Amino acid sequence: MMRRNPRWPIHAALIVVSVIMLVPFYWVLKTSLSGENIYAYPPSIIPKSPNLFYYVDVWYSIPFARYFLNSVAVSAIAVAANVVFNAMAGYALTRSFAGKGLVILLFLSCMMVPFQATIIPAYLITGKLGLLDSWLGLALPQCSTIICIFVFKASFEAVPPSLIDAARIDGLSEWGIIWRVMMPLAKSAVATNVILSFIWSWNNFLWPLIMTRTPEMQTLPLGLARFLSYQEDTTGALYAFCIMVLAPGLLLFLMAQKEFIQGLTSGATKG
Amino acid sequence: MAAILEAQAPMRAGTLLRERTRRTLLVWCFLVPSLAIFLIYRIIPLAWNVILSFEYWTPLRPAEFAGLDHYQDLLDDEVFWQALWNTVMVIASAPIGIAIALALALLVNSDIRGRDVYRTIIFLSYPLMTVAVAIIWRWMFDERVGLINYTARLLNLIDKPIPFLNSFTFALPSVIAANIWQMLGFYMIILLTGLQNIPHELHEAAAIDGASLWQRFWRITLPLLRPSVFLAFVIGMLNSVTSFDLVYVMTGGGPGRATEILVTYIYKLGFGQTKFDYAAAVTVVFFVLLIGIAWGANRLSGGDAGAVDTQ
Numbered sequence: 001m002m003r004r005n006p007r008w009p010i011h012a013a014l015i016v017v018s019v020i021m022l023v024p025f026y027w028v029l030k031t032s033l034s035g036e037n038i039y040a041y042p043p044s045i046i047p048k049s050p051n052l053f054y055y056v057d058v059w060y061s062i063p064f065a066r067y068f069l070n071s072v073a074v075s076a077i078a079v080a081a082n083v084v085f086n087a088m089a090g091y092a093l094t095r096s097f098a099g100k101g102l103v104i105l106l107f108l109s110c111m112m113v114p115f116q117a118t119i120i121p122a123y124l125i126t127g128k129l130g131l132l133d134s135w136l137g138l139a140l141p142q143c144s145t146i147i148c149i150f151v152f153k154a155s156f157e158a159v160p161p162s163l164i165d166a167a168r169i170d171g172l173s174e175w176g177i178i179w180r181v182m183m184p185l186a187k188s189a190v191a192t193n194v195i196l197s198f199i200w201s202w203n204n205f206l207w208p209l210i211m212t213r214t215p216e217m218q219t220l221p222l223g224l225a226r227f228l229s230y231q232e233d234t235t236g237a238l239y240a241f242c243i244m245v246l247a248p249g250l251l252l253f254l255m256a257q258k259e260f261i262q263g264l265t266s267g268a269t270k271g
Numbered sequence: 272m273a274a275i276l277e278a279q280a281p282m283r284a285g286t287l288l289r290e291r292t293r294r295t296l297l298v299w300c301f302l303v304p305s306l307a308i309f310l311i312y313r314i315i316p317l318a319w320n321v322i323l324s325f326e327y328w329t330p331l332r333p334a335e336f337a338g339l340d341h342y343q344d345l346l347d348d349e350v351f352w353q354a355l356w357n358t359v360m361v362i363a364s365a366p367i368g369i370a371i372a373l374a375l376a377l378l379v380n381s382d383i384r385g386r387d388v389y390r391t392i393i394f395l396s397y398p399l400m401t402v403a404v405a406i407i408w409r410w411m412f413d414e415r416v417g418l419i420n421y422t423a424r425l426l427n428l429i430d431k432p433i434p435f436l437n438s439f440t441f442a443l444p445s446v447i448a449a450n451i452w453q454m455l456g457f458y459m460i461i462l463l464t465g466l467q468n469i470p471h472e473l474h475e476a477a478a479i480d481g482a483s484l485w486q487r488f489w490r491i492t493l494p495l496l497r498p499s500v501f502l503a504f505v506i507g508m509l510n511s512v513t514s515f516d517l518v519y520v521m522t523g524g525g526p527g528r529a530t531e532i533l534v535t536y537i538y539k540l541g542f543g544q545t546k547f548d549y550a551a552a553v554t555v556v557f558f559v560l561l562i563g564i565a566w567g568a569n570r571l572s573g574g575d576a577g578a579v580d581t582q
Contacts, residue, residue, distance in 0.1 A: 010378050017375060018392045021452070024407045025395075027418050031410065043416040085308070088301040097298045103306070110313040112565060114509050116534045117558045118316035120541045120550055121323070125311060141312040144305040174297050203400040205516045206534075210542055221402040225520055228406060239410065242403045253398045257391060260398070265464040 032239040054240035061237065064244070066216065067223035074138045074208075074219060075201045081143035082197035083190060089144065090152025090189075091178050111146045116206060123210050133213045142201050148193045155189035156182050191259040195252065202249060220245050317558070323551035330545065341552035351553060353528045354536040357443060358512055358557070361450070361532060362564060365507040368451040369500060372458030377492075379459070380466050390463075394456030401453065405520035408449040412436050412521075436522050442529045446521055450514050457510075458503045465499025466492070501572035505565050512561065533557040 031038050035049035058064060093104065115122070122141060123132075131137030159182060167181045183190065205221040212218050218226065224245055231238055253260060324341055328334040345351050375393060379386050396404065411418050412435040420432040435445045469492065477487050515534045518524060524531040524539070533553060540550035 007383055010381060010383055014375075014378055014383075014389045018389060021392050021396060021455075023418065024411050024452070028407050028410060039416055041416055043418070043421055081304075085304040089305040092298045092301040095294070095298050097295045103302060106306075106314075107309070110309045112509075112562065113313045113317060113558070114512065114561070115312070116512070116515060116537075117554055117561070118313065118320065119537065120547050120554065121316035121319035122312055123541075124319070124547075125315065140308070144308045146309075149305060174294070174301075178301075199398050203398075203402075205400075205402050205519075206538070209519075210538075221400055221516075224400075224402050224406065228520065238406065242406050246399055246403050249398055249400060250395070253395070254391075257394070261394065261460055265460055 028239045028242055031236055032243050034236055038236050054236040055244065057235070057237040058241045058244065062223060062227060062241070063215070064223070064241075067218055067220045070135070070138075070217060071202060071220040073135045075198050077135060077139035078142045078201035079194055079197045081139065082145055082148055083193050085144040086148045086152050086193055087178060087183060087186075087190075089149045091156055091174075091182060093149070093153045094156045107146045107149065115141060119206065119210060122207075126211060132211050133217050135217075137211060138208055138217070138219070139201065141207060142197065142204065145193075145197060145200070148196060151189050151192050152186065155186040159185050188259060188262065191256065192262065195256055195260045198252065199249065320551045320554050320558075323548050324555045326548055328548045330547070337548065341549050344549065345552060345556065350528055350531060350536060354531045354533045354553075355556070355560070357529075357531060358533045358560070360443060361447060361511045361514065362508050364447045364451065365454075365504055365511055368454050368507060369458050369462075369503050371451070372455050372503070373462050373496075373500075375455070376459045376462040376466055377488075380463060390459075393459055396453050396455070397457045399453070401514070401516035402520050404449065404453050405517045408445070408452070408517075409436065409521055412445050437526050439526060439529045442522055442526060446514070446517055446530050447511075449517055449521065450511050453517075454507055454510060458507060461503045461506070462496065462499050465496045469495045497572045501568055504568050508561070508564060508568075512557075533560075 030045075030047045032054050033050040033052070034044070034047040035051050035053070036044070093100070126132055126137050126140070129137070131140065163181060164177060167177050172180060203221060204219075205225065208217075208219045208222045209225070212222065224241055227241055228238060325337055325339070326334040327337045327340075379390050379393075412420075414420060414432050414434040414437070417432075417435075419435070420429075423429045424432065433441060435441045473491050473495075474487055477491055482490065512532065512534060514532070515538065518530050518532055518535050519538075522530040524535045534557070537550045537553050537557065540546045540553065
């Protein structure tokens with residue numbers, strides 16, 4: 001205890017970093033609430049006569065509800081597909097079968113292929129499937145994620161084999177074993193899958209940018225980028241839109257940050 | 272009794288075999304949806320890309336064999352070299368972020384009050400939509416009323432505001448800074464997990480032997496952290512080359528081509544100019560670059576880092 005180092009330098013360093021991490025949020029929030037000309041110099045640190053004018057402006061000047069609906073629909077498809085498909089694949093990988101090593105090798109090599117390096121053929125294939133400009137086409141490339149398969153695999157491996165044998169003797173099918181025995185025991189893996197696949201599909205920009213053609217199919221990130229290109233930075237509504245888009249992701253993260261971080265690290269270190 | 276058992280044995284072996292085939296079949300059925308998705312959106316695109324890069328092809332026309340023509344064109348394409356250079360710069364910046372994150376992980380790992388709060392704040396930017404992050408940073412870097420210029424002028428560091436995103440010198444570093452800001456928390460979490468897996472006894476034993484804090488960091492912490500650093504680097508690399516969203520929204524690749532990276536160039540070639548075949552050749556180079564760097568990083572980190580048991 002005697003040679004304990006003073007704590008204040010650690011706090012000081014961490015507070016500086018925290019400020020750097022938080023100030024950009026504040027600056028945008030301030031701008032979105034500001035009642036004055038946002039280009040007045042010097043910029044005010046605290047918004048003068050704060051009001052929600054810009055938020056109302058966003059609501060009336062763009063089809064926010066439509067973008068929101070598209071984003072929700074695409075994310076819902078991606079999340080549902082991820083939970084079902086990844087659980088199935090994760091369960092399969094806990095069994096021993098011929099060719100298993102090959103399948104794992106295939107999954108691991110697919111992890112090294114960033115989606116951005118496949119955009120041209122991916123676009124052409126989606127065109128051939130007739131899914132361009134549709135919710136399913138937007139969600140399809142993200143309907144299964146390798147990291148999440150390994151999260152399920154690790155979590156299923158922790159289930160005692162005797163329990164599975166007992167379920168089998170009781171006449172449960174393999175399908176039944178997954179849904180009635182494994183899934184209830186793998187709640188944190190399910191949470192990880194839901195959170196990660198939601199964040200990834202909610203934030204996705206490049207894919208919708210390439211494959212949506214009609215304004216009716218645009219998702220929120222696309223709407224935000226388009227809004228920027230019409231308006232340039234001249235209006236505070238852009239920043240209000242930004243806050244409206246960020247809020248759901250932030251809320252979800254703050255509610256489930258434990259599962260989120262746990263999932264990321266377990267997936268990343270195991271997969 | 273024994274006779275009955277013997278009589279049953281061959282039949283049971285038969286059903287067992289059938290049972291086993293049935294189960295194997297079922298296992299493959301469970302794998303089919305995921306495998307199909309990876310086949311359609313990873314494997315086939317990769318192969319198609321390579322084929323396309325050796326062809327002359329535009330939509331709705333029959334393909335013609337082009338040999339190495341597209342690759343030859345690449346050699347004379349100044350924009351390609353600029354984009355390649357910028358991409359390498361972005362990748363090379365990942366270690367800066369990792370070094371900062373390592374310092375933060377060490378600080379957050381010490382048992383101080385409120386470390387969970389610090390951890391949450393530092394991690395907060397990672398799950399955010401990158402398009403929104405790009406807009407936030409455009410505004411921070413704004414020439415007239417951006418906070419960065421305002422603070423620098425207030426502190427008399429500069430006389431005239433710097434148009435960060437319109438400057439050939441500052442545009443790329445500005446995009447990289449925004450990228451590091453977003454990835455910092457993620458690197459920190461990976462390294463923190465690695466730090467927590469280092470047994471306490473090692474540090475205690477070294478401390479008893481008289482090793483200083485600094486020596487313990489270089490001799491124990493860093494070597495044992497190598498797999499985590501490798502992991503952070505590979506994920507960071509994949510993530511920063513994919514910083515398409517940041518570049519597209521913050522600068523659009525400009526001014527000139529100062530922030531053009533390979534992904535934005537591929538996008539412009541393919542979907543702006545419908546040169547799918549040429550864009551495919553750029554993609555092949557891009558992919559080879561990624562694999563090469565990942566391989567090199569793996570060698571540097573000791574060869575077996577990132578290895579996963581295949582059992």
